[in-house]
Amino acid sequence: MMNSMSNVEFLKELMNRNFKVIETDVIDKYQVSFVLKQADILQALVTLRNAGWIQMSYLSAIDWPDESKIEMIYIFMNWERPVHVQIRSKIDRKDPVMPSIINIYPGAKYYERECHEFFGVKFPGNPDYEKQLILEMWDDIPPLRKDFDPQAYSDRKFTKREYKEDYLVLSDQNSKKEKREVRKERAESLKGGQKV
């Protein structure tokens, strides 16, 4: 029986032996994150899968508009060695293309469609990554890009209910404000049970 620190050591050793790891982040003893080059991703996933990380838990992206990059994130789980592995890689934001991983992890099919819908990442190799999944008949830039303004989209697309502003704001009237401040001062001065 191995303890869980040796799992992390095993994983680090496995990744560093086979690939050029740009950055390693041991979040805790159950979570490790590796940043790889885009070209290494598919090979890394094959290696991980053969080493027992058979469950694909998640596939998503993060938009970094300042760097003009989109960061792909893959998360895998091994039930023999309980460590979640995050594989991260930054790809070009202008024309984001990431080869599909459905030959390695078939369950990624719908994750890739979702990622294409929300971030505009293309997945050649997945036969229907361009089909609509959640957003139907979307007519704007992908909505989870940081430069998408949901408020403006909502204002343009959906009718808003209009309300009459027929209320009075009584709390910032001067007369009451003064009174309130006097009251507050008096309350402060009574603190500790002693009159000043």
Place this chain on the structure above:
Amino acid sequence: MKSTKFTEPRKLSKEEVDRKWWEIGDFFRRNSLWMLMYCTGCCAIELPPAMTAAYDMERLGMGPMATPRQADILLISGYLSVKSLRRVIYTYEQMSEPKYVVGLGSCPINGGIYHDSHAVINQLDQYIPVDTYVAGCMPNTESVMNGFVDLMEQIRNKTAKGWIKYQENNEWYKKNQKAALGEVIIHDEFHE
């Protein structure tokens, strides 16, 4: 002289007879309402206590119904995304008349906390007519029950006329649906 006992009853016109039958129908209808619950929003969590022993919806004569064609009420609980609005319109148009819509929570009223979302519609009554709203985020179970009682009262007063409005102003509703949805017909891989 003819006895008053045997005077002929006044002939009722067809409208009057119809109205009487509608009143009878409404009496039975409002005491036996079947509700189709479209529970995609978080307000649906208020329905289990309303349906089960705590508040017992059954004592008002209300029950859940699984299919739209046999249901009287369409209950929209919480926020509606654009995608589910298409399904709601399908469902609403399948229901047999008379049909009533209850909007639960503040999201069908003005968008609620999702007022600035790209996926959530803001005003349900632009797309289908709503008879009763239950405001609150989320409304507690007493107000949900109160909303149902209000709807029964509306049926009794003949003010629950959402379905007639939908017939009469059908173009207006269709125009709004098209403006927000692009197309109401559902195109997805499971329907093709």
